[in-house]
Amino acid sequence: MAGAMAILGSSILALLLAGYLAQQYLPPPKPKVIGVDLGTTYCSVGVFQPGSGKVEVIADKAGRKSLPSVVLFTDQGILVGYEAQELADANPLNTVYDAKRFIGKHFTQEELSTESSRYQFKILYNKGSAEFSIFANESLRVSPEYIGSLLLLELKRMAEQYLGAPVSKAVISVPAEFDERQRNHTVKAAQLAGLDILRVINEPTAAAMAYGLHKVDVFNVLVVDLGGGTLDVSLLNKQGGMFLTRAMAGNNQLGGQDFNQRLLQFLFKRIHQRYGAVPIQKQDVHHLRQAVEAAKLNLTLFDSVQIRVPLSLPDSSEGEGGDRASTVLFEETVTRDLFEGLNRDLFEKILDPVEEVLSRGHLSRYEVDEIVLVGGSTRIPRIRQVIHEFFGKEPNTSVDPDLAVVIGVAIQAGIMGGSWPLQVSALEIPNRHLRKVNFN
Structure with a gap:
């Protein structure tokens, strides 16, 4: 019996030693899971590099790490990203953007009519859902998730070109206020692009992970996400490796x-x-x-x-x-x-949802441990100054705000893919009764 235990112990030690030597001397394996940020205005894709533990946000051929969330239908074919954005003004009726605002969302006819008045392309009502009317060679009706799939397919191609291998698995981010239907339709968009989604992660949680807050001792985290078209403010409570979204507010017409x-x-x-x-x-x-x-x-x-x-x-x-x-x-x-x-006046409006989430979270501004900035518009010095003056301390700007969400999603993708060195995984506590308050 003692001999058998000794052999077993030696075998386990040999396996551990082999694993250590493999990590030290063998080339690291290629990432198996990609992280995707399907944003309203821009989208990005990243991978967690085994061995180095670093995240690489994948760039296109021109070195750009974000892709405009724009799709243009022409008589010659479909253009995505920068190519679509360049020609958008010349063909506005067939250029679809902001599709994320409509994906999986239930509308009344009146609500959709009000929302569609903001866009040049035609939006149709279909049993509570939105569809986009396109005419290129023929009349088409396309869903928001189809538009999302075209963007995700382009991100998938960028990742495959970078990795030199096919990609089929991903982690994807969604706004914290997305309900189950919106999350399911986002997953459907990914499936149309040939991606198997291993986990859906909230954007504020992803941003917190990008800033490394899943590995440090903080409790109250405020995430201010100001992009091209929307402002989202989330109050997170963090204990150990678990995040709870405690309150949300925003302005879907400010960016x-x-x-x-x-x-x-x-x-x-x-x-x-x-x-x-x-x-x-x-x-x-x-x-x-x-x-x-x-x-x-x-x-x-x-x-x-x-x-x-x-x-x-x-x-x-x-x-x-x-x-x-x-x-x-x-x-x-x-x-x-x-x-x-x-x-x-627009910069000052940013404080309205900030004050709302603090009120709903029963928290004073001085009890916030960390203020995290996400979205390219948070680069504007006056916006950072407004936040600094309100809280009496500097917001955390150590991560590129344009890429914070995709970096966090890529970290989670690396965890899901078993990449080493292993990170502390973030778990989200579902809060199905939470509703976002919108200011306009």
């Missing part, structure tokens, strides 16, 4: 696009004051929108930026219906102070 629109309107007024006319050609408007987006990004780093855009303007002496046009080079200096002034 980077709204800040851009304020600056765009200002530039239109400037153009009209200077030249007596405004741009009417779609290409000129598109170039102005691009310049505004670039200016917003550069103003996070610099106090002022210079906008230069060639425009073809109608001859003001002929009125708007005239055929004659002249080309001008529009130049305007935009300062950070000007940008902040144009958006002052």
